[in-house]
Amino acid sequence: MSADAEPDALSVVLAPTRAGAFDADLGLDADTPVLTHFYLPDAGRSVTAVFGLDLSTPAGRGRARFHAHPQGPREPTKRDDFAAAVIVAVPPWDRTEVRAYDRSGSRLALEEVDAEPPEESLGDASL
Template sequence: MKSDPVAVTRPLLEALLELARDREPDPVSVALATRPAGDLEPTDGPGARLGTLSAVTPVFADFSFPDAGGAVNRVFGVDLGRPAGTTQGRFVSHPRGDTALATTDDLAPHVFVAVPPWTLDDVRAYDRGGVRTPLTVLAAASPATAADEDVTEGL
């Protein structure tokens, strides 16, 4: 059975890879959320162009910090870092280099698995059933991220 492609913004994926690189040798697991393609801003650089998708296509563009609400979660078992029902995916790192989805990974409708050396080519996407899905990296960002990039370009 062939899965539909899944789209992710390049800035999000680069930030997640940097997080995985910084946390190595420890693994990372991060909740991801989508935005409709029509809500995103085009960016310069490599990646598929935003106009190649329908405006309603869900694109992974946002994440929740893995440690947000950690103290409350450890004490009460309530995850405040991720609002219920708002995440459609998960990014996990496998520092030992296995690109396959593991049974110990926190499964979501879509899971991105990254391995060293933490480049865009070192990421695989899977559906909840463990079937590898085609991954489209977009030259686009959520509006807040695009604005942040514009501010830092002049520094």
């Protein structure tokens, strides 16, 4: 998505799943958040423009943000939407150019986990 959006910046909401919810043992504390979902940045844009609220992200989700900075820097900027965790990438859009930060801009460790998130269903939801 970052390469497709270039030369424009990109901001994507990321949502976690607790490590304990995975079928496989990830070697992490059960309460550790693992980023497993993202919400397309264009979803709900017209509703957000009219009401000024991000109604495209379910309540309680989206505690992290991914930002693509085509012209840099590789750190969060004042123009970015902040969250509990902020992941920033710069060209050439590979794993070596991705860094994670907390809300105050301090670097965080970013570990890639090779795991399939648990299946989700709408359950008993009715229309």
